[in-house]
Amino acid sequence: MLKHFDTDKQPVMIVYASDWAVSVILTQDHDGVYLPVNPRVDYSIAEKEILALLRVLNECHNMLAGRTIRVLT
Numbered sequence: 001m002l003k004h005f006d007t008d009k010q011p012v013m014i015v016y017a018s019d020w021a022v023s024v025i026l027t028q029d030h031d032g033v034y035l036p037v038n039p040r041v042d043y044s045i046a047e048k049e050i051l052a053l054l055r056v057l058n059e060c061h062n063m064l065a066g067r068t069i070r071v072l073t
Helices: 045-059
Strands: 011-017 022-030 033-036
Touching: none
Parallel strands: none
Antiparallel strands: 011 022, 022 033
C-alpha cells in the first residue's frame, strides 16, 4: 500500500545494493510498518526506462561523455 508523503513524519530510506544494481525506497512509519511514499506511479514503462537512463547518464557522465551509447530495453 502506498501512502502520500506526510510532512509531519520522519522519512525513512530503505537501501538495497548488489553487484549489479542499487535501489532505494522512500518510506514512512505508519503504526510500526514502513510504507512506501507514493511516487509518480502513473509513469508508463517507457517513461520509467527514460528516468533510469537519465539517472545513469547523470551519475556516469565522466565515462560516457562524447561516446556513442547503445541502449537496450
